[in-house]
Amino acid sequence: MLQLPSLETLNMGAALPAISIAAWACILLLIDLWIPKDRKILTVYLAAGNLVFAFIANLLVFNQSGDSFMGMYVADQFSGVMNLIIIGTALLSIVLSFDYLKRVGIERGEYYVLVLFVTAGAMFMAAANDLILIFVALELLSIPLYVLSAFRAPDIRSEEAGMKYFLLGAFASAFLVFGGAMVYGATGTTNLNEIAASAGMIIASNSSTSLFLLLGAALLLVGLGFKVAAVPFHEWTPDVYEGAPTPVTAFMSVAAKLGGFGSLLRILVVGMSAVTMTAGEPAVWQNVVAILAGLTMIVGNIVALSQANIKRMLAYSSIANAGYILMAVAAAGSPGLANEATRGALVYMLAYMFTNMGAFAVVIAVERANGGADLEHFVGLGKARPMLAIMMVVFMMSLTGIPLTGGFIGKALVFATTLNAGLVWLAIIGVLTSVVSAYYYVRVIVNMFLRDAEASTEEATPGYSTGVQWVAAVALGGTVLLGVLPTLITVLTDRVSLVASITP
Amino acid sequence: MVVQTESFVMLSIVLFVLGAMGVLLRRNAIMVFMSIELMLNAANLALVAFARYWGNETGQLFVFFVITVAAAEVAVGLALIVAIFRSKRSINIDELHEMKG
Amino acid sequence: MLEITPNTIAFLVFALLSVGGALGVVVSTNLIHGALFLIVSLFGGAGLFVLLAAPFMAAVQILVYIGAIAILIIFAVMLTRSMTSLSEIFNRQWWISAIVAVVMLGLLLVGAILPVWGPSGTNAMLPVSDAVGTTVDLGIALVDGNQFVLPFEVASLLLTAAMIGAIVIARDNE
Numbered sequence: 070m071l072q073l074p075s076l077e078t079l080n081m082g083a084a085l086p087a088i089s090i091a092a093w094a095c096i097l098l099l100i101d102l103w104i105p106k107d108r109k110i111l112t113v114y115l116a117a118g119n120l121v122f123a124f125i126a127n128l129l130v131f132n133q134s135g136d137s138f139m140g141m142y143v144a145d146q147f148s149g150v151m152n153l154i155i156i157g158t159a160l161l162s163i164v165l166s167f168d169y170l171k172r173v174g175i176e177r178g179e180y181y182v183l184v185l186f187v188t189a190g191a192m193f194m195a196a197a198n199d200l201i202l203i204f205v206a207l208e209l210l211s212i213p214l215y216v217l218s219a220f221r222a223p224d225i226r227s228e229e230a231g232m233k234y235f236l237l238g239a240f241a242s243a244f245l246v247f248g249g250a251m252v253y254g255a256t257g258t259t260n261l262n263e264i265a266a267s268a269g270m271i272i273a274s275n276s277s278t279s280l281f282l283l284l285g286a287a288l289l290l291v292g293l294g295f296k297v298a299a300v301p302f303h304e305w306t307p308d309v310y311e312g313a314p315t316p317v318t319a320f321m322s323v324a325a326k327l328g329g330f331g332s333l334l335r336i337l338v339v340g341m342s343a344v345t346m347t348a349g350e351p352a353v354w355q356n357v358v359a360i361l362a363g364l365t366m367i368v369g370n371i372v373a374l375s376q377a378n379i380k381r382m383l384a385y386s387s388i389a390n391a392g393y394i395l396m397a398v399a400a401a402g403s404p405g406l407a408n409e410a411t412r413g414a415l416v417y418m419l420a421y422m423f424t425n426m427g428a429f430a431v432v433i434a435v436e437r438a439n440g441g442a443d444l445e446h447f448v449g450l451g452k453a454r455p456m457l458a459i460m461m462v463v464f465m466m467s468l469t470g471i472p473l474t475g476g477f478i479g480k481a482l483v484f485a486t487t488l489n490a491g492l493v494w495l496a497i498i499g500v501l502t503s504v505v506s507a508y509y510y511v512r513v514i515v516n517m518f519l520r521d522a523e524a525s526t527e528e529a530t531p532g533y534s535t536g537v538q539w540v541a542a543v544a545l546g547g548t549v550l551l552g553v554l555p556t557l558i559t560v561l562t563d564r565v566s567l568v569a570s571i572t573p
Numbered sequence: 574m575v576v577q578t579e580s581f582v583m584l585s586i587v588l589f590v591l592g593a594m595g596v597l598l599r600r601n602a603i604m605v606f607m608s609i610e611l612m613l614n615a616a617n618l619a620l621v622a623f624a625r626y627w628g629n630e631t632g633q634l635f636v637f638f639v640i641t642v643a644a645a646e647v648a649v650g651l652a653l654i655v656a657i658f659r660s661k662r663s664i665n666i667d668e669l670h671e672m673k674g
Numbered sequence: 675m676l677e678i679t680p681n682t683i684a685f686l687v688f689a690l691l692s693v694g695g696a697l698g699v700v701v702s703t704n705l706i707h708g709a710l711f712l713i714v715s716l717f718g719g720a721g722l723f724v725l726l727a728a729p730f731m732a733a734v735q736i737l738v739y740i741g742a743i744a745i746l747i748i749f750a751v752m753l754t755r756s757m758t759s760l761s762e763i764f765n766r767q768w769w770i771s772a773i774v775a776v777v778m779l780g781l782l783l784v785g786a787i788l789p790v791w792g793p794s795g796t797n798a799m800l801p802v803s804d805a806v807g808t809t810v811d812l813g814i815a816l817v818d819g820n821q822f823v824l825p826f827e828v829a830s831l832l833l834t835a836a837m838i839g840a841i842v843i844a845r846d847n848e
Contacts, residue, residue, distance in 0.1 A: 091831055098838065138824040179842050186835040193828055201635050205828045208642045212649055212832060216839030219653055223660045231843070232653045236605055239646050240596050243612035246639055247589055250619040250632075254582065257627035259635065284782070576685045576725060583783070584689050584722075588696050588715075590779040595700040597771030603705055603751055607712045610743065611696050614719050617735075618692075621726045630811055634822055636731055637812070640738050641829045645836035647743045651750040652840040658754040 083144035084137040086127040086152050087192040093119040094185035101178030109176050113167050116181040120160045120188070127152045131561075136198070140260060143198045146564045150415050151195035151331050153561075154422050155324065159188040161426045161540050162320035168534040169316050169433055175221055183213040184320065191324050195331030198339070200249040200259040200289075203332045207245065207296065210328045211238045214321050218313040230312025237305040241295030248288025252340075255282040261340040269343040279344070286341055286354055290361075293336075296329035297391045300365040307376075310384035315436060318380060319429030322387045323422050330394055330414065337398060338407045338567045345404075351490070355402030359495050362399050365392030366502040373509050379432055379442045382509060383425070386468060389506060390421050396499055397483045400490035409489065412562040413482035419558055420475030420551055424467040427544025430537050431461045437534075444516055451518035458517045460541050465510040467548045470503050475551030581622035588615035602654050606647075613643050685725055692718030705751045713744045730809040 081088065097115055104111050131149040136142065163184060170176045190209030197203040215238060219231025253259055255278050256267040271278050295302040310318045337354060344352050369389030376382040394414050401410035432442050434457055439446040451458040467476035480503065487496045551558060592615060595608025617636045624632025695715025702708040716739045723732035815821040 091828075095831070095834060098834075141822075141824045177842070179838050182838065183835065183842075186831065189831070190828075199825070201631075201638055201822065202825045202828065204635075205638050205642065205825045205832060208645065209828055209832045209835065212645055213835045213839060215649055215653065216835075216842055219656070219843055222656055222843055225657075225660050228653065228657045228660060232602065232657055235646075235650050235653055236596075236602065236609070239606070239609045239650065240612075242642070242646075243589075243592070243609055243616065246613060246616040246635075247619065249635065250585075250616045250623065253632055253635065254619065254623040254626070257623075257629065257631075259631055576681055580685065580689075581722065581726065584693070586779070586782045588692060590775055590782065591693070591696040591700055593778060594771065594775040595696075597774060598700065601705065603747065603754070604699070604708055607699050607708055607747060610712060610739075610747075611699060611715060614692075614716060614739070617731075618719055618722055621723055621728045621731055624728065625726045630815055633728055633731055633812060634815055636728075637734070637816070638825055638829055640734055642832065643743060644738060645832050647746050648836045648840040649843070651746055652843040654750055655753050656843050 080135055080137045080144075082137075083130055083135050084142050084196070085130060086123040086156070087142075087189055087196065089126060090119060090123050090156075090185055090192065091189040094182050094189065097185065098179070098182045101182065104178060106176075109178060110167065112178040112181050113163060116185055117160060117163055119185065120156050120163070124153065124156045124160075127156065132564075140262065141199050141202055142193070142196050144196060145567075146561070147334075147411065147415075147567055148192070148196035148331070150419075150561055150565060151327060152192050154415075154419050155188055155191045155195065155327050158320065158323045158327065158422050158426065159184055161430075161543065162316055162324075164536045165319060165426070165430055165433060165540045166316040168536045169314065169437075172437060173221060173314070175314070180217070180220060183217055186213045187217070187320070187324055191328035191331070194328035195335075197332065198261045198335065200252065200261070200264075200336075203336070204242070204245060204249060207328065207332065208242065210325065211242070211296070214238075214317075214325060217317045217321070218309060220317065221314045226312040227314060230309045233305050233312075234309045237295060241292045241302070243292075244288050244295070245292025248285045248290075248292055251281060251285030251288060253285075255279075255285060261335060264340040265343055268341060272344055282341075282344065283353065286336075286344070287357070289336055290333070290354070290357065293329050293333045294361065297326050297333070297394075298388050299361050299391050299395055300368040300388065303365070303368070303388045306388055307381045307384040310387070311378060311380045315380065315429060315433050315442070318384075319426055319433075322383070322429075323425055326387070326391060326394070327418060327422075330398070330418065333398060334401065334411055334414065334567065338401050338411065342402070342404075342407060349404055351404065352402040355399050355490075355492075358395055358402065359399040359492055362392050362395035363495055363498045365389065365395055366498055367392075370502040370506045370509075373506065376509070377444050379435075379444060379447065379513070382444075382513075383428060383432070386506070386509075387425065389502065390425075390468075392502075393417060393480065393483055393499060394421075396487050396492075396495055399492060399495065400483075400486045403490040406486060406490050408566045410486045411567050412559070412565055413479070413486045415562045415565060416482050416551075416555070416558055417479030420467065420479035420548065423544045423547035423551065424464050424474075424476055427460065427541055427548060428464040428468070430541040430544060431457055431464065434537050434541070437537075444513070447513060447516045448520045449517070452521070457541070460545050461517060462514050463545055463548060465513055467552070469507045469510045473549070473552045475548045478551055478555045578622050578626040582619055585615045585619035585622065588612075588618065591615075602657075606650055606654070610643060610647075613639055681725065684721070688718045688721035688725065690718070691715065692722065694718075706748065709744060709748045709751060712747070713740050716740050716744065730812060 101112050135144055137144055187210050190206050193206035197206055215231050215235040218234050219228050221227035256264050258264060271282055298306040342352055366389055369385050369392055373382050373385035394417055397410045397414035401407045435446050436442050467474035470476045470480040484496050484499060589612050592608045592611030596605050599605050617639055620632040620635045692715045695711045698711030699708050702711055720732040720735040723735060816826050817823055
């Protein structure tokens with residue numbers, strides 16, 4: 070019969086960061102009712118305070134790894150690092166949003182509550198050890214994001230972005246559920262550890278049920294591939310990124326990827342790493358993921374070449390970056406490399422987070438000053454606002470992967486583990502597409518410094534508000550610090566081991 | 574003599590592909606959404622069939638959550654559809670091309 | 675493969691209802707008809723749940739899917755006043771989509787069904803269990819700390835978020 074669980078048996082302390090955000094989101098919803106319209110900055114402070122609290126709590130429980138909710142939620146170092154990145158994203162985007170919301174007249178407290186819900190969803194996804202929890206957490210991540218994309222209603226572009234994102238996201242969820250059903254059908258459980266155990270048995274018995282399991286895994290991959298915008302499931306990305314309010318674009322380009330990759334790594338590495346044809350060989354999903362990674366890098370980078378709008382360019386750039394992270398996921402399929410590849414992916418995601426948030430902060434500042442985010446609006450920025458332009462240069466260099474930036478460290482780690490996994494062709498594609506990507510990133514720099522504006526820009530408008538300034542500065546600091554002193558983060562990521570229990 | 578699991582799984586695959594076809598073929602947003610519901614329903618059928626096959630209730634609980642999520646999706650999705658219709662008077666997804674690239 | 679017993683007859687009837695309803699949704703030119711076909715298909719699903727020894731799920735299917743979701747869809751159809759017949763049913767890339775769907779059906783059937791449950795498949799002869807949980811078991815599993823209490827709580831957060839979201843989108847801007 071029903072045993073009322075105690076706090077100790079549930080081990081809720083380990084899940085405190087995620088739970089505190091989820092609970093505070095509900096409370097903030099009520100508090101916000103009493104905050105007068107002209108003082109919504111209070112809501113920002115309350116939301117940000119909660120994120121800071123969760124950040125500290127996460128550091129405190131970082132080393133106390135353990136299962137919470139009886140193996141449903143795994144608080145290990147992997148989710149610890151993921152949580153740090155996710156909370157960082159949420160903090161930066163909240164600070165980024167306030168000024169923007171005020172300017173376009175959609176200043177509402179619900180915005181911050183929805184951001185907190187997304188944050189909690191991403192954290193639950195990264196720590197979920199059960200297909201059911203992964204599915205529900207994915208929806209907690211996605212549904213508020215659909216709303217946030219359409220938050221600028223009745224602006225038709227924003228509404229269309231929300232609608233497109235909604236229809237494709239729901240379509241992807243259906244694939245995820247069906248894949249989950251297939252995996253459950255093959256193994257009889259939804260717990261990833263138990264799936265791993267029976268997956269080994271299914272493969273060892275050499276029965277044809279393995280095909281069934283693989284089909285389920287493939288459908289799960291399709292579902293999560295939509296979320297992280299991997300080719301060929303990327304069609305929604307540019308339209309949604311362009312139409313959504315810019316701070317939401319910044320937030321979702323990072324948060325949705327973090328949640329998606331967190332779950333993908335857990336499903337593939339924890340649940341499916343034993344799915345090999347013969348022991349000691351790479352897992353069978355490695356080739357599929359590698360091909361997806363190659364396609365994603367090629368398509369993302371090449372289509373980005375022809376984009377005139379910076380938001381669209383960053384959308385394709387985010388597709389391309391998903392490709393580089395997928396490369397690490399593919400490498401994780403090789404026996405013995407899972408942990409190294411996971412660490413590489415984590416560092417890459419952290420670098421991407423700083424760089425991308427910074428780039429979007431600059432885009433917001435330019436949008437505000439020059440009224441748009443086309444490449445033309447960046448012309449002459451080097452003279453008009455040198456600080457902003459120099460920051461953008463650093464972010465563009467980091468996205469290309471030039472040394473002394475965070476992007477370089479991330480790419481170096483990912484390429485190294487790909488080579489170790491023996492996927493030389495994939496690493497070559499990665500390097501070549503990085504070279505291609507330099508063209509469109511450098512084009513932004515050229516437009517800022519080497520072309521002069523037609524002297525018609527009104528200098529009166531202030532370039533950026535304090536919030537945007539802060540975010541750009543923090544992102545700059547993070548990008549450079551990570552590039553110069555990578556040990557600061559590798560000291561944390563080196564403790565990450567997703568597959569300690571499974572011996573190859 | 575009970576009906577074997579294979580029949581249910583086969584049926585659920587047919588339903589899933591029908592729903593996916595609907596999503597890919599139709600151009601009206603509500604029609605696309607109804608097709609997504611068909612896909613979820615197909616997955617539910619497979620889950621319940623597997624729950625009976627394995628003799629544990631995990632599959633049925635999964636269905637429970639899928640239905641909850643479907644309810645949440647329908648609330649947000651239909652609000653979006655109605656909002657777009659208010660400002661645009663059309664809900665054909667082919668016509669959603671304010672932005673094009 | 676299928677002997678003629680009351681069970682198989684019921685299975686065939688409900689299967690026909692759900693596939694027929696699904697086909698109706700995919701090809702109907704009238705949104706209201708489409709929604710009604712959806713209800714037929716969901717009803718067929720509920721019948722199949724009963725055959726699968728899941729009466730509670732069948733009840734939830736009727737109450738939530740048909741009673742709430744399908745009715746909400748009909749409301750949306752009426753609010754958008756587009757129930758008159760659609761001029762174009764399919765979108766412009768319909769033939770690509772058709773090919774994709776056929777390939778997907780083939781892959782799923784060949785990949786999932788034939789090897790596992792086909793004539794020489796490994797699972798073909800396994801009996802099905804009738805020891806599925808009762809409604810009481812399901813209810814306990816949802817709130818038991820050892821089982822699914824966390825997804826349950828996350829799902830309730832999700833419903834809160836969806837409610838706020840729907841209000842935010844639907845509310846008139848002053």
